[in-house]
Amino acid sequence: MSLRYALLALLSVEPMTGYDLLKQFEASVGYVWHAPDSQIYPALRQMEKDGLLEGEEVTWGQRGKKRRYRITPLGLTAFRQWMNTPLEYSRERDPAHLKAAYLEWAEPDAARAQMTAHLEHYAERLLQWQLKVEEIENGTSEMLVKRLATLPPSERPRATAFKKFTYEGLIGRAQQEIAWARHGLALIDELYPEG
């Protein structure tokens, strides 16, 4: 159910259409919580039914139209309530580590490829997340600038600090995963001296 809260978070800044939200997911929130269009559009309609959002038809060009959603007071309350409730942590479900545990079943080259894929995956994420931190520091993050504008000056440092804190955590994770994959590659070389 986090999708709903990700949407509420974005809509707490300003009203948006499904497409706007989709773009936000691709460009920013998606680095923390990914969602495809086929999930976003139905979620918005359901949230409107539940009274968390208010949709408004907007004409667009000659014949086109789009639906712009605005967060309702009920939606704001729901979001605040979620924010004030500690998360329930679900159990581990990690395919990369599951595979790692049985890596002796793989061909040495396949084992290397697996570790390389892990490394590259997190190296990409690392770059993206580092970019996000830079944007936050430089004030070039569009969503953050808009969000700050909705806040009294005294509260702005907090919003900025928590965003940065979030991405720093992800950066730390990426670095840890990269180090682990490197360790894995070294281990494979050690265990298969020839191949």
Added chain:
Amino acid sequence: MSLRYALLALLSVEPMTGYDLLKQFEASVGYVWHAPDSQIYPALRQMEKDGLLEGEEVTWGQRGKKRRYRITPLGLTAFRQWMNTPLEYSRERDPAHLKAAYLEWAEPDAARAQMTAHLEHYAERLLQWQLKVEEIENGTSEMLVKRLATLPPSERPRATAFKKFTYEGLIGRAQQEIAWARHGLALIDELYPEG
């Protein structure tokens, strides 16, 4: 679909019943990949239908019976093939970091509670995973001992090394998450000097 492969991995060591597998999930694999009974039993039947497993009715006491599953050559092939194919990484979907990004919406105490929950969650995992590494080092891990017995002596160090490597990766992750949560707590104290 990782569940199937987790089950194949366990059944590659020895035939087991659904209940045995459930216990294994609770006691060991579950620290990497969790699955409840309601998912395991249907998966086993489906895998038998697909020819990956062979079920055998075993009498148990006077009237009781149970079904013991054995991996088939097809199942072994499928498992090896999965092991030789690099994983596809799915996008991020991390509720803890999603919440962290909007932590200014929470009451200071709720924000602290959130970070504390994160810290405690990973502290628990850390202990479990450290225990697993100790078991591996001491040779007191039942499943690993059985697995090693199925391997020629020359291949045993690999199986051991990869198991240890896996848990070490998880330990590193837990330590990273704990450090992040501590950083978060310090940040909250800094941002809310009174509360």
Added chain:
DNA sequence: AAGAGCATGTAACTTGTTACATGATTAG
């Protein structure tokens, strides 16, 4: 006029969660 981008969905399917349900065996 064409192509990139804006806009919104449906359908079928897979995976995972939660709750409900039942009954036998074995150790104390």
Added chain:
DNA sequence: CTAATCATGTAACAAGTTACATGCTCTT
């Protein structure tokens, strides 16, 4: 005999994925 454990499921639901499907607008 009673409780813990062994044993196996079903049903309803929630969440997420993939593929399909359509049509308008705006810039060049």
